[in-house]
Amino acid sequence: MATSPADRTIEEIVRDASSAPSMHNAQPWRFRYDRADRVFELRPDLERSMAHADRFHRALHLGCGAALFNLRVAAAHRGWYPGTSILPRPEDQRLLARVRLEERQPPQDLVGLYPALSRRHTSRDPFEPRPVPESVREELCRAAEAEGAGMSFPERWYVESIADLVQDAEAHDVLAPDPDLVRWTYPGAHAEDEGVPEHAFGPRKRRGRAPVRDFAGRRRVPGRATADFEADPQLALLTTRRDRIPDWVRAGQALERVLLLATLRGLATALTSHALEAPELRWLVRDPQAPPGHVQMVLRLGYGPPGPPTPRRPVRDVLVITGAAG
Template sequence: MRTQAVLDAVTVESLLAAAVSAPSIHNTQPWRFRFDPDSQVLEVRSVPERTLPLTDPMRRAQYLSVGAALFNLRLAAVHQGRRPEVRLLPDPHDLGLLAVVRLTGPLGTDDQPAAPGLYEAIARRRTSRRPFTGRPVPEPIVAQMTSAAHAAGARLHLPDIAGTRRLLRLTAQAEARNHTHPGRSAETRRWITAPGADTLYGIPVTALGPPDAGGRVPMRDFTGAPPPLRLPALWFERHVQLALLWTPHDRRDDWLRAGQALQYVLLTATAHGLRTSLLHQAMEWPDLRAATALPRHKRCHPHVLIRFGYGPDGAVTPRGFAKRAQ
């Protein structure tokens, strides 16, 4: 019988510090954690006020974000020698409760430790919205990224050149729609924070990236500002390396698994010295999301495009967490 690990305040704080380092759409950080010292259970909840009603009406992207934070929490627990037992969507009557985590321990000899450098990658992983070098990523690293997604319950598709161009065209179409939709543009701008702003959420202006002078990589234009107010365009990599993260089903628990898989892939890439950014625009329009699915694959439900490669590090974005003990 597995023994239950007793968590003190310092341990809980360290677990949550790792959890909130996860990426989230527009850095909304739509998670809240509640620790019950009696049951020694951590609850992972969604935050209704940090939603994007127009961009993410089904809250699928919110679930991806929470799933990424959940993976970090699990990884931090393993790093401390504890075994995390996770239940997704444990209460059908409490839709805001997305997961519960109970730590038992210590890890046994049969437990598989995390890959070397994966936990340390939590602090180093940042979204890089700047041009990459175009240097090809070695196949063994790509294979590890693919295996990471599969281990977390998702799939990672690496398209060929024609497939990459198709996905980038769909992303560009979505970006154009977002740019001409006043409501969505305003919703996005609300999460931009000015330099020196006293906030733990949102994307600082200093973290925004330039547009691609070649028009190949449709990075999100958060500000919607016309030239010359936007950042000067730079030439992005000629050969974009993309991966499509998808799941065979499209339920709420699949979204949480996809979020965990996303973070597993991002940390694997970071541990190998890669930089990453996410292209989510096409997933925000039902017809374009359906078009990103693998051709002739009836059970492919796309969630996000991952751009990866070698290049400059991303800027630091603010982080915070809300924890309440009962």
């Protein structure tokens, strides 16, 4: 009988998984690993949900899906085939996925993405006006499709519409600051393993149409620069045909596959969910020229400085190991 990997290897896999993006860097996932069966179980950490900005936990499940994809990449890198099932028990929707480490050839497409795990960071800086080549766009669309999602690059006129929706959402935040944003962004003293610290805010936008969320809000951040952002930002829409928990988990996996591939192709990436947080705005984000679907994330892509690393929770806070080794 094959033995389970050493606990240290399991911890390394989960540490890699936890490098995934999540709304306000809340990292809302928990893993359980059974040594005897060599199986990971993924569940959401609902204590880290956003009561105002994510009432239905859609973004929470996207983050969990991104962490699940990273776990698959990390396991494949270490020579295991990650046999994955989404919502394996329909009666238990807290059990989002199971991943069994199987002794067969790991998928090489996952192995090839591993170097991007440590390099992928959200960038909130201006990007160059240089266009992303069509060949790279097509490659990113195929990456989304590989995980059961769709991706499209809307025409310029619709990018303008999305920018207007984000601007509307930002104006609402100025009038009524989002309590979730206040909780998970911080100046100075705060938990060192979660949230969005000041050094990751990026410069304040002076002009430009790029949809960049200002995490500082009305707070003054000493020494923070201002900058001109793209007048013609390059945006992509990640969509799913349906809009339920399994779709959100798959969308999270598709999102992370796209982000890792974009990183390997030399692109800086940013995520824009601002206009998707309000139900009355979300349906307006859908590209009318794309196939029918539900928009799960707006991506901003381009050439520019990579974002800085953000804090991560200790593995001991997100992983429980049980059972005796086989």
